[in-house]
Amino acid sequence: MAFAASRRLSAAAAAPKLSSLFTPRPIPNPKPRPLSPESGDDPRRRKARPRSRHPWGEDAAALLRRLHEGRYLPGPYIPDAPHVVSPDAVKAAAERFGNDHQVVAKWLSGSDLKKVALFGCPSVERRTVFASKRLRAFFNLPEEKVCSSCKIRSSCQFINQEVPRYDKVILSDTMRILALFVLDAYPEPLQVTAEVKASVRKLLKDTINLSI
Template sequence: MALSAARRLSTTSSSSSSAAAAAAEPPPNLSALFRSPKPQPPRQGSAREAPRQGPRPKPRRPWEEAGALLRRLHQGGYLRGPDSSSSDPHVVKAAAERFGHDHQHVAKWLSGSDLKKVALFGCPTDERRTVFASKRLRAFFNIKEDKICSSCKLRSSCKFVNQEVATYNKVILSDTMRIIALFVLDAFPQQLQVTAELKASVCKLLKDTINLSI
Protein backbone atom coordinates (compact mmCIF):
# COMPACT_ATOMS: atom_id res chain seq x y z
CA MET A 1 0.00 0.00 0.00
CA ALA A 2 2.78 2.40 0.89
CA LEU A 3 4.51 1.63 -2.44
CA SER A 4 1.34 2.36 -4.46
CA ALA A 5 0.83 5.63 -2.66
CA ALA A 6 4.41 6.65 -3.41
CA ARG A 7 3.94 5.91 -7.12
CA ARG A 8 0.75 7.99 -7.28
CA LEU A 9 2.52 10.86 -5.52
CA SER A 10 5.44 10.72 -8.01
CA THR A 11 3.09 10.71 -11.02
CA THR A 12 1.11 13.64 -9.68
CA SER A 13 4.31 15.59 -9.03
CA SER A 14 5.61 14.97 -12.60
CA SER A 15 2.33 16.09 -14.15
CA SER A 16 2.36 19.26 -12.10
CA SER A 17 5.96 20.03 -13.18
CA SER A 18 5.12 19.51 -16.88
CA ALA A 19 2.10 21.77 -16.64
CA ALA A 20 4.15 24.48 -14.94
CA ALA A 21 6.86 24.27 -17.62
CA ALA A 22 4.29 24.51 -20.39
CA ALA A 23 2.74 27.56 -18.77
CA ALA A 24 6.17 29.20 -18.53
CA GLU A 25 6.89 28.87 -22.30
CA PRO A 26 6.14 32.04 -24.38
CA PRO A 27 3.17 31.89 -26.76
CA PRO A 28 4.01 31.14 -30.41
CA ASN A 29 4.78 34.14 -32.65
CA LEU A 30 1.95 33.97 -35.18
CA SER A 31 3.23 36.90 -37.24
CA ALA A 32 6.22 34.81 -38.29
CA LEU A 33 3.86 32.54 -40.20
CA PHE A 34 2.88 35.38 -42.54
CA ARG A 35 6.34 36.76 -43.27
CA SER A 36 7.82 36.36 -46.75
CA PRO A 37 10.53 33.74 -46.81
CA LYS A 38 14.08 35.04 -46.99
CA PRO A 39 15.67 34.69 -50.43
CA GLN A 40 18.03 31.78 -50.58
CA PRO A 41 21.46 32.15 -52.22
CA PRO A 42 21.82 30.30 -55.52
CA ARG A 43 23.15 26.82 -55.24
CA GLN A 44 26.55 26.04 -56.58
CA GLY A 45 26.43 24.96 -60.16
CA SER A 46 23.08 26.64 -60.87
CA ALA A 47 22.81 28.70 -64.04
CA ARG A 48 23.09 32.46 -63.59
CA GLU A 49 21.65 35.13 -65.83
CA ALA A 50 24.24 36.44 -68.27
CA PRO A 51 25.03 40.17 -67.92
CA ARG A 52 23.46 42.39 -70.53
CA GLN A 53 25.76 43.86 -73.11
CA GLY A 54 25.39 47.12 -75.00
CA PRO A 55 25.37 47.40 -78.78
CA ARG A 56 28.57 46.29 -80.39
CA PRO A 57 30.56 48.89 -82.32
CA LYS A 58 30.45 48.74 -86.09
CA PRO A 59 33.28 46.57 -87.42
CA ARG A 60 35.78 48.48 -89.53
CA ARG A 61 35.71 47.74 -93.24
CA PRO A 62 38.55 49.70 -94.84
CA TRP A 63 38.04 50.79 -98.42
CA GLU A 64 40.04 49.12 -101.17
CA GLU A 65 42.12 52.30 -101.45
CA ALA A 66 43.39 51.80 -97.90
CA GLY A 67 45.84 49.23 -99.21
CA ALA A 68 47.45 51.77 -101.54
CA LEU A 69 47.77 54.28 -98.72
CA LEU A 70 49.35 51.78 -96.34
CA ARG A 71 51.80 50.54 -98.96
CA ARG A 72 52.89 54.09 -99.78
CA LEU A 73 53.34 54.94 -96.11
CA HIS A 74 55.29 51.73 -95.59
CA GLN A 75 57.53 52.40 -98.59
CA GLY A 76 58.26 55.89 -97.33
CA GLY A 77 59.19 54.64 -93.87
CA TYR A 78 56.17 56.21 -92.18
CA LEU A 79 54.62 52.88 -91.22
CA ARG A 80 56.15 49.60 -90.11
CA GLY A 81 53.95 47.34 -92.20
CA PRO A 82 51.40 47.60 -95.03
CA ASP A 83 48.81 45.36 -93.37
CA SER A 84 45.53 47.16 -92.64
CA SER A 85 44.23 44.41 -90.36
CA SER A 86 46.93 45.10 -87.77
CA SER A 87 47.21 48.87 -88.21
CA ASP A 88 45.77 51.14 -85.55
CA PRO A 89 43.78 53.94 -87.26
CA HIS A 90 45.39 56.51 -84.96
CA VAL A 91 48.85 55.32 -85.97
CA VAL A 92 47.94 55.42 -89.66
CA LYS A 93 46.45 58.92 -89.37
CA ALA A 94 49.60 60.18 -87.69
CA ALA A 95 51.76 58.53 -90.37
CA ALA A 96 49.62 60.03 -93.15
CA GLU A 97 49.94 63.43 -91.50
CA ARG A 98 53.74 63.20 -91.48
CA PHE A 99 53.69 62.06 -95.09
CA GLY A 100 51.61 65.10 -96.04
CA HIS A 101 53.97 67.41 -94.19
CA ASP A 102 56.94 66.04 -96.14
CA HIS A 103 55.13 66.31 -99.49
CA GLN A 104 53.41 69.68 -99.15
CA HIS A 105 54.37 70.59 -102.73
CA VAL A 106 51.85 68.02 -104.00
CA ALA A 107 48.89 70.01 -102.63
CA LYS A 108 48.94 72.62 -105.40
CA TRP A 109 48.28 69.92 -108.01
CA LEU A 110 45.22 68.42 -106.35
CA SER A 111 41.69 68.96 -107.63
CA GLY A 112 40.08 72.00 -106.04
CA SER A 113 36.56 70.69 -106.64
CA ASP A 114 37.33 67.39 -104.91
CA LEU A 115 38.95 69.16 -101.98
CA LYS A 116 35.92 71.41 -101.61
CA LYS A 117 33.57 68.42 -101.49
CA VAL A 118 35.61 67.03 -98.62
CA ALA A 119 35.54 70.42 -96.90
CA LEU A 120 31.76 70.75 -97.27
CA PHE A 121 31.18 67.31 -95.77
CA GLY A 122 32.24 68.62 -92.37
CA CYS A 123 34.37 66.95 -89.75
CA PRO A 124 34.57 63.15 -90.07
CA THR A 125 35.14 62.85 -86.31
CA ASP A 126 34.91 64.95 -83.16
CA GLU A 127 38.54 64.24 -82.27
CA ARG A 128 40.30 67.57 -81.76
CA ARG A 129 43.22 67.23 -84.16
CA THR A 130 41.07 66.08 -87.06
CA VAL A 131 38.39 68.69 -86.30
CA PHE A 132 40.88 71.53 -86.68
CA ALA A 133 42.36 69.94 -89.78
CA SER A 134 38.86 70.02 -91.28
CA LYS A 135 38.32 73.60 -90.11
CA ARG A 136 41.55 74.76 -91.79
CA LEU A 137 40.47 73.13 -95.04
CA ARG A 138 37.12 74.91 -94.84
CA ALA A 139 38.87 78.18 -94.05
CA PHE A 140 40.83 77.87 -97.29
CA PHE A 141 37.52 77.78 -99.20
CA ASN A 142 35.99 80.52 -97.00
CA ILE A 143 33.28 78.15 -95.77
CA LYS A 144 31.67 79.48 -92.60
CA GLU A 145 31.68 77.21 -89.59
CA ASP A 146 28.05 77.84 -88.62
CA LYS A 147 26.97 76.61 -92.05
CA ILE A 148 28.64 73.25 -91.46
CA CYS A 149 28.12 72.89 -87.71
CA SER A 150 24.39 73.62 -87.83
CA SER A 151 23.67 70.35 -89.63
CA CYS A 152 26.52 68.24 -88.26
CA LYS A 153 25.47 64.91 -86.76
CA LEU A 154 28.38 65.07 -84.32
CA ARG A 155 27.35 68.46 -82.97
CA SER A 156 26.13 67.17 -79.59
CA SER A 157 29.51 65.61 -78.75
CA CYS A 158 31.77 68.22 -80.34
CA LYS A 159 33.53 70.79 -78.15
CA PHE A 160 34.42 73.11 -81.03
CA VAL A 161 31.05 73.95 -82.58
CA ASN A 162 31.13 77.15 -84.69
CA GLN A 163 34.71 77.84 -83.65
CA GLU A 164 36.48 79.69 -86.44
CA VAL A 165 40.17 79.39 -87.35
CA ALA A 166 42.54 81.71 -89.15
CA THR A 167 42.21 81.93 -92.92
CA TYR A 168 44.82 80.01 -94.89
CA ASN A 169 45.97 80.80 -98.41
CA LYS A 170 46.97 77.22 -99.18
CA VAL A 171 45.78 73.66 -98.72
CA ILE A 172 47.74 72.03 -95.92
CA LEU A 173 48.48 68.54 -97.18
CA SER A 174 49.14 67.11 -93.72
CA ASP A 175 45.58 68.08 -92.76
CA THR A 176 44.15 66.64 -95.95
CA MET A 177 46.00 63.35 -95.57
CA ARG A 178 44.80 62.96 -91.99
CA ILE A 179 41.21 63.37 -93.16
CA ILE A 180 41.64 61.07 -96.17
CA ALA A 181 43.22 58.35 -94.02
CA LEU A 182 40.27 58.42 -91.66
CA PHE A 183 37.86 57.94 -94.56
CA VAL A 184 39.64 55.09 -96.32
CA LEU A 185 40.18 53.23 -93.04
CA ASP A 186 36.44 53.47 -92.35
CA ALA A 187 37.31 54.97 -88.97
CA PHE A 188 34.59 57.64 -88.94
CA PRO A 189 31.47 57.41 -86.71
CA GLN A 190 28.67 55.17 -87.90
CA GLN A 191 26.07 57.94 -88.00
CA LEU A 192 27.95 59.77 -90.75
CA GLN A 193 26.83 58.87 -94.25
CA VAL A 194 29.46 59.04 -96.99
CA THR A 195 27.90 59.49 -100.40
CA ALA A 196 29.25 57.85 -103.54
CA GLU A 197 30.22 61.29 -104.84
CA LEU A 198 32.27 62.10 -101.75
CA LYS A 199 33.90 58.67 -101.77
CA ALA A 200 34.93 59.17 -105.40
CA SER A 201 36.51 62.53 -104.51
CA VAL A 202 38.40 61.09 -101.54
CA CYS A 203 39.71 58.19 -103.62
CA LYS A 204 40.82 60.49 -106.43
CA LEU A 205 42.62 62.80 -104.02
CA LEU A 206 44.43 59.85 -102.48
CA LYS A 207 45.39 58.38 -105.85
CA ASP A 208 46.68 61.72 -107.15
CA THR A 209 48.62 62.40 -103.96
CA ILE A 210 50.34 59.02 -104.12
CA ASN A 211 51.20 59.35 -107.81
CA LEU A 212 52.51 62.91 -107.46
CA SER A 213 54.64 62.03 -104.44
CA ILE A 214 56.66 59.33 -106.20
Protein backbone atom coordinates (compact mmCIF):
# COMPACT_ATOMS: atom_id res chain seq x y z
CA MET A 1 0.00 0.00 0.00
CA ALA A 2 2.77 2.41 0.95
CA PHE A 3 4.61 1.51 -2.25
CA ALA A 4 1.50 2.20 -4.42
CA ALA A 5 0.86 5.51 -2.70
CA SER A 6 4.47 6.49 -3.29
CA ARG A 7 4.12 5.75 -7.04
CA ARG A 8 0.97 7.89 -7.27
CA LEU A 9 2.68 10.81 -5.57
CA SER A 10 5.73 10.63 -7.84
CA ALA A 11 3.49 10.45 -10.96
CA ALA A 12 1.54 13.49 -9.82
CA ALA A 13 4.75 15.39 -9.26
CA ALA A 14 5.99 14.50 -12.75
CA ALA A 15 2.72 15.46 -14.53
CA PRO A 16 3.05 18.64 -16.60
CA LYS A 17 1.07 21.72 -15.71
CA LEU A 18 -2.10 22.30 -17.72
CA SER A 19 -0.84 25.69 -18.79
CA SER A 20 2.15 24.09 -20.48
CA LEU A 21 -0.15 21.96 -22.63
CA PHE A 22 -1.72 25.05 -24.17
CA THR A 23 1.39 27.11 -24.76
CA PRO A 24 1.04 28.39 -28.35
CA ARG A 25 3.68 27.23 -30.73
CA PRO A 26 5.54 29.90 -32.66
CA ILE A 27 4.09 30.31 -36.16
CA PRO A 28 6.74 30.55 -38.86
CA ASN A 29 6.58 33.58 -41.11
CA PRO A 30 5.04 32.62 -44.46
CA LYS A 31 7.31 32.88 -47.44
CA PRO A 32 6.38 35.75 -49.75
CA ARG A 33 4.74 34.52 -52.93
CA PRO A 34 6.28 35.66 -56.19
CA LEU A 35 4.08 38.01 -58.19
CA SER A 36 2.67 36.56 -61.36
CA PRO A 37 2.86 38.62 -64.56
CA GLU A 38 -0.93 38.85 -64.55
CA SER A 39 -1.11 40.07 -60.97
CA GLY A 40 -2.55 43.49 -60.47
CA ASP A 41 -0.01 44.01 -57.67
CA ASP A 42 2.92 43.91 -60.04
CA PRO A 43 4.68 47.24 -59.48
CA ARG A 44 5.86 47.16 -63.07
CA ARG A 45 2.26 47.38 -64.29
CA ARG A 46 0.91 50.71 -63.20
CA LYS A 47 -2.54 51.97 -63.99
CA ALA A 48 -2.63 54.96 -66.28
CA ARG A 49 -3.62 58.06 -64.38
CA PRO A 50 -7.09 59.44 -65.03
CA ARG A 51 -7.36 63.09 -65.97
CA SER A 52 -9.96 65.72 -66.63
CA ARG A 53 -11.45 65.37 -70.09
CA HIS A 54 -11.76 68.04 -72.75
CA PRO A 55 -13.87 66.55 -75.56
CA TRP A 56 -13.16 67.65 -79.10
CA GLY A 57 -16.00 70.16 -79.39
CA GLU A 58 -17.93 69.70 -82.62
CA ASP A 59 -16.56 66.22 -83.22
CA ALA A 60 -17.77 64.88 -79.88
CA ALA A 61 -21.11 66.65 -80.30
CA ALA A 62 -21.55 65.20 -83.81
CA LEU A 63 -20.89 61.67 -82.56
CA LEU A 64 -23.31 61.99 -79.65
CA ARG A 65 -25.94 63.58 -81.87
CA ARG A 66 -25.76 60.70 -84.36
CA LEU A 67 -25.88 58.07 -81.62
CA HIS A 68 -28.78 59.85 -79.95
CA GLU A 69 -30.74 60.20 -83.19
CA GLY A 70 -30.22 56.53 -83.94
CA ARG A 71 -31.38 55.60 -80.43
CA TYR A 72 -28.04 54.02 -79.66
CA LEU A 73 -27.64 56.43 -76.78
CA PRO A 74 -31.00 56.81 -75.02
CA GLY A 75 -31.84 59.40 -72.45
CA PRO A 76 -31.82 63.19 -72.46
CA TYR A 77 -30.37 65.15 -75.35
CA ILE A 78 -26.70 65.54 -74.45
CA PRO A 79 -24.66 66.43 -77.56
CA ASP A 80 -24.18 69.94 -76.18
CA ALA A 81 -22.52 68.58 -73.03
CA PRO A 82 -20.19 65.73 -74.08
CA HIS A 83 -18.03 66.19 -70.98
CA VAL A 84 -20.78 64.82 -68.72
CA VAL A 85 -21.33 61.61 -70.69
CA SER A 86 -19.80 58.36 -69.52
CA PRO A 87 -17.16 57.25 -72.05
CA ASP A 88 -18.10 53.63 -71.33
CA ALA A 89 -21.70 54.28 -72.37
CA VAL A 90 -20.58 56.02 -75.56
CA LYS A 91 -18.11 53.25 -76.43
CA ALA A 92 -20.85 50.65 -76.15
CA ALA A 93 -23.26 52.77 -78.19
CA ALA A 94 -20.62 53.43 -80.84
CA GLU A 95 -19.94 49.70 -81.12
CA ARG A 96 -23.62 48.95 -81.69
CA PHE A 97 -23.75 51.68 -84.30
CA GLY A 98 -20.74 50.14 -86.04
CA ASN A 99 -22.33 46.70 -86.05
CA ASP A 100 -25.43 48.09 -87.75
CA HIS A 101 -23.48 50.09 -90.36
CA GLN A 102 -20.62 47.74 -91.25
CA VAL A 103 -21.10 48.46 -94.95
CA VAL A 104 -19.78 51.99 -94.38
CA ALA A 105 -16.31 50.67 -93.53
CA LYS A 106 -15.42 49.87 -97.14
CA TRP A 107 -15.75 53.54 -98.10
CA LEU A 108 -13.52 54.94 -95.37
CA SER A 109 -10.06 56.30 -96.12
CA GLY A 110 -7.45 53.58 -95.86
CA SER A 111 -4.65 56.07 -95.23
CA ASP A 112 -6.52 57.68 -92.33
CA LEU A 113 -7.38 54.31 -90.84
CA LYS A 114 -3.75 53.27 -91.04
CA LYS A 115 -2.60 56.45 -89.26
CA VAL A 116 -5.00 55.72 -86.41
CA ALA A 117 -3.85 52.10 -86.32
CA LEU A 118 -0.18 53.10 -86.16
CA PHE A 119 -0.85 55.46 -83.25
CA GLY A 120 -1.65 52.50 -81.00
CA CYS A 121 -4.34 51.79 -78.45
CA PRO A 122 -6.20 54.73 -76.88
CA SER A 123 -6.84 52.61 -73.77
CA VAL A 124 -5.49 49.53 -71.98
CA GLU A 125 -9.01 48.22 -71.41
CA ARG A 126 -9.28 44.76 -72.97
CA ARG A 127 -12.00 45.34 -75.58
CA THR A 128 -10.38 48.53 -76.81
CA VAL A 129 -6.92 46.95 -76.96
CA PHE A 130 -8.16 44.07 -79.09
CA ALA A 131 -10.20 46.41 -81.29
CA SER A 132 -6.98 48.34 -81.95
CA LYS A 133 -5.04 45.13 -82.55
CA ARG A 134 -7.57 43.93 -85.13
CA LEU A 135 -7.27 47.24 -86.97
CA ARG A 136 -3.48 46.91 -86.99
CA ALA A 137 -3.73 43.30 -88.14
CA PHE A 138 -5.83 44.39 -91.12
CA PHE A 139 -2.92 46.59 -92.26
CA ASN A 140 -0.36 43.90 -91.36
CA LEU A 141 1.29 46.19 -88.83
CA PRO A 142 3.56 44.21 -86.47
CA GLU A 143 2.54 44.42 -82.84
CA GLU A 144 6.14 44.74 -81.69
CA LYS A 145 6.58 47.91 -83.72
CA VAL A 146 3.54 49.62 -82.21
CA CYS A 147 3.87 48.28 -78.67
CA SER A 148 7.56 49.17 -78.39
CA SER A 149 6.80 52.89 -78.68
CA CYS A 150 3.56 52.86 -76.68
CA LYS A 151 3.47 55.37 -73.81
CA ILE A 152 1.09 53.26 -71.72
CA ARG A 153 2.68 49.85 -72.21
CA SER A 154 3.57 49.61 -68.50
CA SER A 155 -0.17 49.39 -67.77
CA CYS A 156 -1.00 46.87 -70.51
CA GLN A 157 -1.44 43.11 -70.12
CA PHE A 158 -1.43 42.38 -73.86
CA ILE A 159 1.92 43.72 -75.09
CA ASN A 160 2.99 42.23 -78.45
CA GLN A 161 0.03 39.82 -78.46
CA GLU A 162 -1.04 39.01 -81.99
CA VAL A 163 -4.65 38.56 -83.14
CA PRO A 164 -6.15 36.87 -86.20
CA ARG A 165 -6.40 39.01 -89.32
CA TYR A 166 -9.78 39.71 -90.89
CA ASP A 167 -10.19 40.66 -94.53
CA LYS A 168 -12.14 43.79 -93.66
CA VAL A 169 -12.09 46.78 -91.35
CA ILE A 170 -14.51 46.05 -88.51
CA LEU A 171 -16.52 49.22 -88.07
CA SER A 172 -17.58 48.44 -84.50
CA ASP A 173 -13.89 48.33 -83.55
CA THR A 174 -13.17 51.55 -85.40
CA MET A 175 -16.09 53.38 -83.79
CA ARG A 176 -15.00 52.29 -80.33
CA ILE A 177 -11.55 53.74 -80.98
CA LEU A 178 -12.82 56.98 -82.53
CA ALA A 179 -15.22 57.54 -79.64
CA LEU A 180 -12.39 57.47 -77.11
CA PHE A 181 -10.41 59.99 -79.12
CA VAL A 182 -13.15 62.56 -79.62
CA LEU A 183 -14.29 62.26 -76.00
CA ASP A 184 -10.70 62.86 -74.92
CA ALA A 185 -10.99 59.70 -72.81
CA TYR A 186 -7.49 58.33 -73.36
CA PRO A 187 -4.76 58.16 -70.67
CA GLU A 188 -2.64 61.17 -69.87
CA PRO A 189 0.70 59.91 -71.25
CA LEU A 190 -0.72 59.67 -74.77
CA GLN A 191 -0.04 62.68 -76.96
CA VAL A 192 -2.30 62.72 -80.00
CA THR A 193 -0.61 64.50 -82.87
CA ALA A 194 -2.38 66.96 -85.13
CA GLU A 195 -2.06 64.47 -87.99
CA VAL A 196 -3.81 61.71 -86.04
CA LYS A 197 -6.49 64.13 -84.86
CA ALA A 198 -7.17 65.14 -88.47
CA SER A 199 -7.54 61.48 -89.46
CA VAL A 200 -9.87 60.75 -86.54
CA ARG A 201 -12.05 63.75 -87.41
CA LYS A 202 -12.24 62.80 -91.09
CA LEU A 203 -13.08 59.17 -90.34
CA LEU A 204 -15.80 60.17 -87.90
CA LYS A 205 -17.29 62.75 -90.25
CA ASP A 206 -17.30 60.33 -93.19
CA THR A 207 -18.80 57.53 -91.10
CA ILE A 208 -21.63 59.74 -89.89
CA ASN A 209 -22.38 61.13 -93.36
CA LEU A 210 -22.29 57.73 -95.04
CA SER A 211 -24.57 56.18 -92.43
CA ILE A 212 -27.45 58.60 -92.95
